[in-house]
Amino acid sequence: MSARLIDGTAVARRVRDEVAKGVAELVAQGGRTPGLATILVGDDPASEVYVRNKRRACAAAGMRDFHRRLPTTARQEEVREVIAELAADDQVSGILLQLPVPAHLDSEALLDHIPYDKDVDGLTVKNVGRLAQGRPGLRPCTPAGIVRLLDEYEVPLAGAEVVVVGRSVLVGRPMAQLVLARHATVTVCHSRTKDLAEACRRADVLIVAAGVPQLIGRDAVRRGAVVVDVGIHRGDEGLHGDVRFEEVAEVASLVTPVPGGVGPMTIAMLLHNTLEAARWQQGSAAPAA
Numbered sequence: 001m002s003a004r005l006i007d008g009t010a011v012a013r014r015v016r017d018e019v020a021k022g023v024a025e026l027v028a029q030g031g032r033t034p035g036l037a038t039i040l041v042g043d044d045p046a047s048e049v050y051v052r053n054k055r056r057a058c059a060a061a062g063m064r065d066f067h068r069r070l071p072t073t074a075r076q077e078e079v080r081e082v083i084a085e086l087a088a089d090d091q092v093s094g095i096l097l098q099l100p101v102p103a104h105l106d107s108e109a110l111l112d113h114i115p116y117d118k119d120v121d122g123l124t125v126k127n128v129g130r131l132a133q134g135r136p137g138l139r140p141c142t143p144a145g146i147v148r149l150l151d152e153y154e155v156p157l158a159g160a161e162v163v164v165v166g167r168s169v170l171v172g173r174p175m176a177q178l179v180l181a182r183h184a185t186v187t188v189c190h191s192r193t194k195d196l197a198e199a200c201r202r203a204d205v206l207i208v209a210a211g212v213p214q215l216i217g218r219d220a221v222r223r224g225a226v227v228v229d230v231g232i233h234r235g236d237e238g239l240h241g242d243v244r245f246e247e248v249a250e251v252a253s254l255v256t257p258v259p260g261g262v263g264p265m266t267i268a269m270l271l272h273n274t275l276e277a278a279r280w281q282q283g284s285a286a287p288a289a
């Protein structure tokens with residue numbers, strides 16, 4: 001392996017420490033303690049783990065933890081009422097609806113009941129629109145975490161060719177917008193891209209969020225490129241990503257591992273967003289772009 005590893009666990013720890021310091025400062029200045037409300041509908045085992053970890057991280061950063069658990073059979077109206085109750089509570093700075101929700105629920109309609117200044121996932125139409133327009137607002141945690149990782153490793157974005165594989169609302173689309181805001185030249189690839197490997201070989205920075213195990217191999221990576229793997233798949237031999245790590249690490253200059261790359265940044269940036277949201281609600285400017 002010739003690539004250097006991007007250590008997401010270490011950077012996430014730094015972000016969480018910064019947030020804990022920020023929370024302590026806000027409270028010392030007489031501000032309200034930031035509070036995060038997580039909503040979990042159903043009993044998806046991975047979601048249970050993610051929400052538990054979010055709640056623990058929130059408490060460790062000195063924030064208040066509000067949690068609502070609803071059964072798989074919960075109706076749209078019931079979830080909406082829970083969101084409305086949390087929206088009206090000024091102790092709650094951030095509201096997060098864990099995804100995916102059970103199939104009978106309309107997640108987009110639910111998300112849009114979250115007030116945009118409590119939307120710590122950056123998924124409401126208002127925050128998505130603010131991002132598209134390059135205006136301040138709350139940004140989705142995983143792509144914001146990837147930008148932070150690239151900054152920590154001094155990967156230049158202005159003028160860089162960035163290829164994003166995947167167009168999900170949670171990662172691919174906001175990822176493209178975030179690097180565009182940093183003056184990258186952006187290509188978004190997806191399942192109908194004609195020659196995926198050829199498109200990926202353009203990349204100085206290749207970000208893979210396709211949700212397809214081990215989709216990207218050595219043939220899709222230009223020598224010296226930076227490769228960010230957002231996939232998390234559970235196999236017999238543990239976790240792996242959307243990238244064939246061993247192959248890609250032979251040609252890339254920097255690469256994220258799975259686990260320990262992008263994943264830990266998702267929760268760290270959620271805490272960051274919750275602190276930003278609390279400051280915003282208490283009179284500070286909207287979170288910077």
Ligand SMILES: Nc1nc2c(c(=O)[nH]1)N[C@@H](CN(C=O)c1ccc(C(=O)N[C@@H](CCC(=O)O)C(=O)O)cc1)CN2
Pocket residue numbers: 050096097098099100121141142170232239258259260261262263264265266267
């Ligand atoms: N409302 C949201 N739902 C979901 C989001 C989100 O950002 N907002 N993202 C994913 C899941 N997710 C957080 O919710 C998440 C995924 C992965 C990790 C993580 O730390 N991964 C570790 C491996 C952990 C493991 O053993 O499984 C890693 O990659 O090192 C944290 C959070 C979907 N839903």
